[in-house]
Amino acid sequence: MSSYRDKLDLESCRERLKDLETVREEILKIAREVRINATKAIASIHARKSPENFIDAAVECFKKLKSYEPRFPELYHPLAHxxxxxxxEAMVLRDIIEKRFDFSITLNVKPSAFVTGLADVIGELRRYVLTCLIGGDFEESRNFMELMEEIYANLLQFVELPDKLVPGLRRKLDVARSAIERTKSDYIAAKVARFHESLGRNR
Structure with missing residues (x-):
């Protein structure tokens, strides 16, 4: 750790900043690969396909990304979030669909990333519920809606933290609350439609 006795001059500043410029591009490139594979994993889940290959690829990229943290924390933390x-989001959604999510994750991410990623899962669960409703699977839809509510309720404890610690969480939870209410309305509408459909068949 630096102390007030350490010498700092313009040349050493220039060298460090030039290094940071190069490393910044490397971090951005690897972070982009993580995001691309995570997005593909989520798309696979919604398509009812295995996301494992994409999650594995994302995790491997993440390990490379994480190696920059000890040496370049001033870049890693803002660029990797x-x-x-x-x-x-991808790993939690996978665990939920496979019925093994327990509000934890085996991944060395920052607490803020876990909390905000979990908040985004609520929107993905809405998409999944709508697909279940189209298929007439009301029991599964209800189970996922209950989990949406549970995730939301558990995340409310973090709302009072400064936005710098959990970036965008308040906005994400506002969006999540709206998604939950709209999903409930869609569920009721689908149930009513199914009821009227059954009445029509029985006439």
């Missing part, structure tokens, strides 16, 4: 968050 979104990648960490999206990887959390």
């Amino acid at each position: 979104d990648a960490e968050q999206e990887l959390v």
